[in-house]
Amino acid sequence: MFLRQLSYLVALDHFRHFSRAAAHCGVSQPALSTAIRQLEHELGVSIVRRRHRVLGLTPEGERVVAWARQSLAALEGLKQEAGFAHDVAGGSLSIGIMPPAIQIAPLLAESLRAAIPALHLDMTVVSSAEVMQGLVEERFNLGLVYLDQQTTAANLEEHTLYKERHVLAAGPGVTLPGRVRCTWSEAAELPLCLFDRSMKSRQIVDESFAVAGVKPDVQFETNALELLHAELKAGRLASILPIAALPPATAGLGLKIRQMQPSPELPVGLVRIRRPLTSALMQCAWSTVAKLDMTSALML
Secondary structure, eight states: OOHHHHHHHHHHHHHOSHHHHHHHHTSOHHHHHHHHHHHHHHHTSOOEEESSSEEEEOHHHHHHHHHHHHHHHHHHHHHHHHHHHHOTTEEEEEEEEOGGGTTHHHHHHHHHHHHSTEEEEEEEEOOHHHHHHHHHTTSOSEEEEEOSGGGOSTTEEEEEEEEEOEEEEEOTTSOOSSSSEEEHHHHTTSEEEEEOTTSHHHHHHHHHHHHHTOOOEEEEEESOHHHHHHHHHHTSOBEEEEGGGSOSSHHHHTOEEEEEESOOOEEEEEEEEOOSSOOHHHHHHHHHHTTOOOGGGGOO
16 A cells, blocks of 8 residues: 555545546646555445535545544654754644635734744634634644534644624725624624625524524625625625724724624634644644733734
8 A cells, every 4th residue: 555545535525526636736637546456446435426516435445544544644743743853943843724704814814924934824704613624634633613502522723813703894885884883683784795604604693683583684705705896896785893803094994983882702812733743843842822812912
């Protein structure tokens, strides 16, 4: 069994398409297909359900992929450990970040690079659920998510960066109530653009409206933060967002901000999976982020 077979299998699981997986791995489709068949022969199990295109993995294949991910992650950790013996300033980390925490990403990257100057960072913005899944599958080393019930498992370690607060934001074309604060009942009267219901942040907003006993006027929903920012810049709709999800340079955009009253305060922070063996890079990175407090960076 060769490591390249495991990397081919992980790519195939990701793309669910032989041609795309082969292109990603930099090999021909026949070469990738042959390597997967050889792996199946060596293990004595069927891994891939084959038709004209890849439709998925067999139950045995799902277990093999999980082991393949762990094996490749362990190899990467070994490489980084060896590299640290020569150059403590280098290495590679992947971080999954939920959209409502997008403004924290540059601050997090700056702190990590200050401690590890030649660090290569791969930051991916996905939902909280996808971040947690990525940690389990070892696609992410760290995750930036809400620290709630899903992060209390015994095999997870967490560090709080700040407590999230929601605000009402709108362009000059939308009239907002009050001058500093806004109630959920007042916000329900405005035309709103919000995250869609798959997002934890939206679920928090919906719960707050429900507690207030009002139904909001939601005219636009999306899972893309960029589209919410575009609506705010266009001045047609207002939005309720965590402070960390506001567009950068809000003053330059002419956005008006109101603090939601009351505003749920949910802890947001970094999580990682506890491993029996941890690379020197990961130890250095975690000791760095465990000292961070981003509260002051999110003051209005």
